[in-house]
Amino acid sequence: MDVVMNLLFTHPIGILSLFTILFMIGMAIYLVSWFKRKMDKPEE
Numbered sequence: 001m002d003v004v005m006n007l008l009f010t011h012p013i014g015i016l017s018l019f020t021i022l023f024m025i026g027m028a029i030y031l032v033s034w035f036k037r038k039m040d041k042p043e044e
Helices: 002-010 012-040
Strands: none
Touching: 002 012
16 A cells, blocks of 8 residues: 555656546536535526
């Protein structure tokens, strides 16, 4: 496990992978909140 964490936080491809994972989680949270707002609002 130590080797995996070392690769994730020190090598450029690991940092890019970490950024991608965090970006996808953030985008999912944004889209869920946006869809909930759109479903709660009556049709315009």
